[in-house]
Amino acid sequence: AQSVTQLDSQVPVFEEAPVELRCNYSSSVSVYLFWYVQYPNQGLQLLLKYLSGSTLVKGINGFEAEFNKSQTSFHLRKPSVHISDTAEYFCAVSTSGAGSYQLTFGKGTKLSVIP
Amino acid sequence: DGGITQSPKYLFRKEGQNVTLSCEQNLNHDAMYWYRQDPGQGLRLIYYSQIVNDFQKGDIAEGYSVSREKKESFPLTVTSAQKNPTAFYLCASSPRGASGEKLFFGSGTQLSVL
Secondary structure, three states, rough: EEEEEEEOOOEEEEOOOEHHHHHHHEOOOEEEEEEEOOOOOEEEEEEEEEEOOOOOEEEHHHEEEEEOOOEEEEEEEEEOHHHHHHHHEEEEEEEEEOOOHEEEEEOOOEEEEEO | OOOOEEEEEEEEEEOOEEEEEEEEEEOOOEEEEEEEEOOOOEEEEEEEEEOOOOOEEEEOOEEEEEOOOEEEEEEEEEEEOOOOEEEEEEEEEOOOOHHHHHOOOOOHHHHHHO
16 A cells, blocks of 8 residues: 655745645555646646656646655655745655556645745 | 536535535546545545446445446435535546546535535
8 A cells, every 4th residue: 555645734935936845655566656736626737747767757837846766755846936836736646557546645735825 | 628527616415415416527538536625634535437337435435426327427426424524526537547647637516514
């Protein structure tokens, strides 16, 4: 079984400052890793994914994440945030080759961008 | 445009009442899912269906029921046995066997108890 821990439930940050949202996972087998974003009263939208290959993955809206197998982490970063980045962010994990029904989600991190 | 439509956006349930949440997709996806979202709890899988006329329980199926009579539709019934139904419910779909990069979500239904 796998699990996901998002270390911060809320992260306030000033506009144009950098941000890092932390995610750690546990699994005994190879994993796929994902970050989703949820705007208020909306569904989730895929931000980026790691399936294999380069450990640095780039996503939409200027976000990127780095897969670190030794530290079992997949932290999300953006060098300069905008007001429009205010949303809740979810890290998720599935085992390699598993179907979407085997996704395990973290509890989410609310990013608040302060003007 | 292809997508997933959930209705209604807001729903109220009286004590002892069953309510049904609608989910329709026109993405031609085989698999569909229902998640429950509580504040600070992330998403938890209620039921999923990988093909028409077949579905499986997820992690928190008690107090819920589903049907999958058509490929494009996967309604969720919250029964009176669900004692704490207030939550945001999300429907999703994907091609069968796809991992999370091909999971598409609807806009959700907020269910509240009167």
